[in-house]
Amino acid sequence: MRLLPEPAPETLTLASVLDALGDPVRLQLVRRAAANPGLTCAVADLNVPKSTLTNHWRTLREAGVVRMAVDGRCRRIWLRTDELQDRFPELLDVILRLSAAEGSVEPVLSGAA
Template identity: 75%
Template sequence: MRLLPEPTPEALTLASVLYAFGDPVRLELVRRASSEPGAPCAVEGLNVPKSTLTNHWRILREAGVVRMAADGRYRRTWLREDDLNGRFPGLLDAVLQLSDHERSYSAMP
């Protein structure tokens, strides 16, 4: 596997990370990356075009939220939990909790 370019932990900025968290599709991708480390970028159940999904993954990678590796024809993703928690303690946990809360709230009739 070949890792794709990503910012170093010291280069992570709050503005770019918050921007990456600022879209509902990207929040769902972050939640899935958290629960399925190393999963392929192809995501079931999201009603977005493949090109849009690719762009969302790129934004997350360039912000330093996820790590991606080329594995043959696939791209695999991991949430950069240690880097994010080291740079912005508590932020990732808060975002994941809010993401889960919003998902359960939106599922209510």
């Protein structure tokens, strides 16, 4: 597997991380990555075009929230939990806990009426 470029931990900024996490779809993707380390970038049950989903993953990677590796024809994703914890203690835990409790950040699922 080949890792895609990502910012160095010491260059991560609070503004870029919070900006990346400020979108409801990206926040849902981060929650999924937290629950399933190494998941693929294809998320079948989100009502989001593939190009938009790709852009969301790129935004998260460029902000330093996730690490991506090329695995054949797909990408594998992991949260950069340790780097984020070192740089911004407790931030990711608080955001994940609050977003799970809020419940309104869930994107529309395909097939839902």
